[in-house]
Amino acid sequence: MRCRHVRIVLLLLSLSSLLRSLLLFEDLAAAPSGSRTWLAIGRGLGGRPCTAGPRGRPRIVRQSSSGLDGQSLAESYLLSWGLPEEQMAKLRGRCRAKRLTADVESRIKPTLEWFSELGLSDSQIQKVVTRYPKCFESSLEDGMKPRVRWLSDLGMNESQVVQVVVSFPGLLAYSLDNKCRPTVQTLRDLGFANSQIVEVLTRKPNILSYSSKRLVDRTSILKTQGRLTVSSLFRMADSDAQFAARFGRSAK
Numbered sequence: 001m002r003c004r005h006v007r008i009v010l011l012l013l014s015l016s017s018l019l020r021s022l023l024l025f026e027d028l029a030a031a032p033s034g035s036r037t038w039l040a041i042g043r044g045l046g047g048r049p050c051t052a053g054p055r056g057r058p059r060i061v062r063q064s065s066s067g068l069d070g071q072s073l074a075e076s077y078l079l080s081w082g083l084p085e086e087q088m089a090k091l092r093g094r095c096r097a098k099r100l101t102a103d104v105e106s107r108i109k110p111t112l113e114w115f116s117e118l119g120l121s122d123s124q125i126q127k128v129v130t131r132y133p134k135c136f137e138s139s140l141e142d143g144m145k146p147r148v149r150w151l152s153d154l155g156m157n158e159s160q161v162v163q164v165v166v167s168f169p170g171l172l173a174y175s176l177d178n179k180c181r182p183t184v185q186t187l188r189d190l191g192f193a194n195s196q197i198v199e200v201l202t203r204k205p206n207i208l209s210y211s212s213k214r215l216v217d218r219t220s221i222l223k224t225q226g227r228l229t230v231s232s233l234f235r236m237a238d239s240d241a242q243f244a245a246r247f248g249r250s251a252k
Contacts, residue, residue, distance in 0.1 A: 074100040074108050074136065078129070081112065082122060087130045094133050102136035111136055111144075115165075118148065119158050124166045132169035144172045150180060151201075155194060160202045168205035179208060186212040187233075190219050196230055204237035221247055 078100070079088060091100060102108055115125045129135060138144050151161050164171060174180050187197050200207060207215075218236050222228040225247060235246060 072101050074102045074104055077104045077108055083126055083129070087126055090130045091133050094131070100133060100136065107136045110140055114140055114144070118165065119162045120166065124162065128166055128169045132172070135169065135172060138173060146176065147172050147174065147180070150176055154184070154201070155198045156202065160198070163202055164205045168208075171205055171208060174208060182212055183208050183210070183215070186215050190215070192233060196233060200233050200237065204234055207237035210237070218243065 075088060075092070078091075079085070083091075112125060112129075115128065120128065135144065148161060148165070151164060156164070171180075184197055184201075187200075188194070192200075215236060219228060222232050222235075227247070235243060238246065
């Protein structure tokens with residue numbers, strides 16, 4: 001008797017699954033010609049649980065090339081991927097045209113996947129793309145990947161690389177030859193060990209935005225005051241106001 005009940009339950013589940021599939025194909029068949037459709041079944045894009053649509057159907061995100069409700073194709077994809085609306089508003093505010101227009105297949109998806117492979121969590125990826133939407137316009141192979149390899153070659157481990165990318169995503173567009181390498185070489189010439197440089201870059205990656213002259217001048221101030229220590233290295237990345245308040249002088 002129990003086996004018979006089990007078979008009935010299994011049959012009902014199969015029928016329910018079949019019905020959901022038929023409804024799903026019905027939606028797909030009704031999609032306008034030329035539209036772009038992303039389908040999330042069971043799990044959403046990026047491994048996130050998808051939102052159920054009408055009558056409990058899996059969510060289907062459609063977008064025509066002309067946009068939907070004023071959204072670009074890229075914006076619609078990011079929203080379906082899981083980017084919160086408030087984060088999208090910030091992202092638009094940082095776009096020159098106030099609208100993200102990067103291609104989904106060649107730019108958006110590969111960039112999101114690469115960030116995930118680096119070890120960034122979903123919330124960290126959201127923070128990076130919101131603060132630095134230009135990442136979708138940069139080349140992975142010729143732009144962002146070489147910067148990350150440079151960080152690894154300096155001696156950073158995976159968690160340190162992630163910390164730098166999340167806290168200072170603009171680094172992904174910095175010139176290695178004109179900015180990154182000269183700054184590190186300046187710190188080496190000033191007598192700092194590589195392990196110390198790695199530590200300060202991890203905690204204060206914005207130091208890479210400073211000119212070599214600025215770093216040399218600040219080192220001179222610290223030496224004059226007899227305060228050039230390992231801990232003072234982190235102060236090298238302070239703003240002008242912070243440095244002046246701490247040491248009485250500023251070096252621009």
